Amino acid sequence: MNKKTDLPVMLPKPVQTPQALSSLSYWHILPLIAAMMIIPSLAFSAAGDELKSPLAVLKNWIPLLLEGFVFNLIISVCAMAVGTAAGTALGLGQISPNNSLRRGSWFVTQFFRNAPWLVLLFFAMFLLPFELSIAGIIIPLPDWFKAIIGLSLPVMANVSEIVRGAIRSLPSGQWEAAESLAYTRRQTLWLVILPQCVKRMLPPWVNLYAILTMATVLASIVGVSEVMTLTGRALAAEGGRPELLAPFYGFVLLLFFAYCYPIARYTLRLEKKFAVIN
Amino acid sequence: MSWTPADPMVSINNVHKSFGELKVLNGVSLDVMKGDVICIIGPSGSGKSTLIRCVNALNDIQQGSILVEGQEVNDEKLNKLELRKKVGMVFQQYNLFPHKTALQNVMMAPIKVLKQNKASAKTSARALLKKVRLEGKEDAYPGELSGGQQQRVAIARSLAMQPDVMLFDEVTAALDPETVGEVLQTIKDLAEEGMTCILVTHEMGFAREVADHIYFTDRGVIVEHGPPETFFKNAQDPRTQQFLSQIL
Numbered sequence: 001m002n003k004k005t006d007l008p009v010m011l012p013k014p015v016q017t018p019q020a021l022s023s024l025s026y027w028h029i030l031p032l033i034a035a036m037m038i039i040p041s042l043a044f045s046a047a048g049d050e051l052k053s054p055l056a057v058l059k060n061w062i063p064l065l066l067e068g069f070v071f072n073l074i075i076s077v078c079a080m081a082v083g084t085a086a087g088t089a090l091g092l093g094q095i096s097p098n099n100s101l102r103r104g105s106w107f108v109t110q111f112f113r114n115a116p117w118l119v120l121l122f123f124a125m126f127l128l129p130f131e132l133s134i135a136g137i138i139i140p141l142p143d144w145f146k147a148i149i150g151l152s153l154p155v156m157a158n159v160s161e162i163v164r165g166a167i168r169s170l171p172s173g174q175w176e177a178a179e180s181l182a183y184t185r186r187q188t189l190w191l192v193i194l195p196q197c198v199k200r201m202l203p204p205w206v207n208l209y210a211i212l213t214m215a216t217v218l219a220s221i222v223g224v225s226e227v228m229t230l231t232g233r234a235l236a237a238e239g240g241r242p243e244l245l246a247p248f249y250g251f252v253l254l255l256f257f258a259y260c261y262p263i264a265r266y267t268l269r270l271e272k273k274f275a276v277i278n
Numbered sequence: 279m280s281w282t283p284a285d286p287m288v289s290i291n292n293v294h295k296s297f298g299e300l301k302v303l304n305g306v307s308l309d310v311m312k313g314d315v316i317c318i319i320g321p322s323g324s325g326k327s328t329l330i331r332c333v334n335a336l337n338d339i340q341q342g343s344i345l346v347e348g349q350e351v352n353d354e355k356l357n358k359l360e361l362r363k364k365v366g367m368v369f370q371q372y373n374l375f376p377h378k379t380a381l382q383n384v385m386m387a388p389i390k391v392l393k394q395n396k397a398s399a400k401t402s403a404r405a406l407l408k409k410v411r412l413e414g415k416e417d418a419y420p421g422e423l424s425g426g427q428q429q430r431v432a433i434a435r436s437l438a439m440q441p442d443v444m445l446f447d448e449v450t451a452a453l454d455p456e457t458v459g460e461v462l463q464t465i466k467d468l469a470e471e472g473m474t475c476i477l478v479t480h481e482m483g484f485a486r487e488v489a490d491h492i493y494f495t496d497r498g499v500i501v502e503h504g505p506p507e508t509f510f511k512n513a514q515d516p517r518t519q520q521f522l523s524q525i526l
Contacts, residue, residue, distance in 0.1 A: 177373035
């Protein structure tokens with residue numbers, strides 16, 4: 001069977017090695033964004049006007065924009081925390097032996113998982129009151145708080161699926177072994193099942209966090225003073241000069257890239273590590 | 279009517295069980311006295327594994343009665359935890375907890391379920407690992423052990439609960455041939471110490487050697503049973519004869 005063939009279908013298929021995104025070096029993107037930011041400046045100086053150059057303008061605004069970005073990160077961390085806590089509970093609900101609890105959790109999960117994030121954000125913004133009064137104490141609910149709730153809803157639904165999937169992926173023998181050793185269901189979950197799930201859940205969970213971080217700019221649409229809102233205001237304050245758009249939004253892109261790309265790399269590493277363990 | 283050690287440890291009476299349309303057990307009865315070692319053999323799908331899984335209520339039954347030390351298992355109000363403290367089980371796939379070391383696997387249930395104090399649970403866990411000849415492997419994770427070693431940890435883990443009866447569900451079926459012997463030796467040691475054992479097995483030589491009584495099942499019923507000598511030499515039923523001629 002070693003004869004050469006000239007039929008293309010008989011030839012062994014060349015192994016295709018996909019060009020991994022990870023091979024894009026951290027530093028590739030920097031020249032691109034730098035070019036985006038610098039070229040308008042060059043064009044501007046060539047025009048020989050007396051106004052300050054776009055980069056110099058941007059430099060003045062950087063502290064404020066960074067402040068806005070930190071606010072984005074705070075929103076992302078809080079929404080992730082709330083979403084993870086609620087999502088874990090919901091995910092456990094999805095595997096509950098109690099029929100109505102299981103169906104209810106499944107429905108809530110599916111409902112929020114298949115809803116646009118922006119719509120959920122709007123719902124949270126306009127359905128939550130601007131203040132709560134509990135036993136005479138008035139607690140104001142600021143916009144950023146509502147944004148956290150709004151963004152944590154889809155996170156919750158996705159975490160719920162991650163938890164359910166991880167639990168289901170464990171062999172049923174683990175449950176049976178624990179049962180036959182007289183563990184209660186709760187002990188089985190906390191001592192045997194969930195510790196094994198953490199490793200499996202980590203890569204998709206980190207991935208979800210990166211997606212959430214990028215989605216925090218949606219909060220600008222509902223008026224939260226995060227980085228996009230501040231960029232818009234800064235541009236307006238500078239008189240809406242069109243040559244400022246590229247440097248300013250380029251800077252915002254750069255911030256998110258610098259934060260999210262390492263997370264993506266880390267997820268890949270986690271996935272590889274997990275693949276080895278299996 | 280209370281149970282005394284003179285009564286059967288496990289008494290299975292006319293048990294019926296089906297998975298949906300499929301009838302798996304069709305009126306099975308057998309008694310196991312304290313200290314007995316019984317082997318259940320038979321072709322695949324004859325219901326042997328299902329039968330022993332019913333004894334510790336991993337599977338429920340539709341009809342009939344299973345008494346473990348006089349306690350009815352086929353009862354909605356059954357306290358499964360109490361039952362499972364009395365009945366140990368070892369599985370074909372070992373089912374050790376992969377995130378825990380051998381020692382932790384053995385001592386976890388005594389601490390969490392029986393509320394033993396940690397130090398004494400640890401001491402007895404070490405002793406049990408020594409008993410199954412795994413001294414020095416206390417800190418190994420299941421993934422670092424061979425199949426035979428994992429299965430012996432699983433036996434130790436089950437023994438740590440100080441059960442009155444041990445169920446062995448084809449415990450050597452997933453093992454490499456060279457490690458089968460060490461697991462069988464462990465079970466044999468247990469049997470000689472007087473542990474009540476119910477084994478589902480394909481190891482005929484072993485069954486002949488350790489069993490006090492052999493049961494042959496086919497299509498959900500017990501076709502024939504008897505002490506090993508008569509059973510293997512003098513099988514009466516044609517189905518038993520056919521099975522034995524294929525396997526021996």
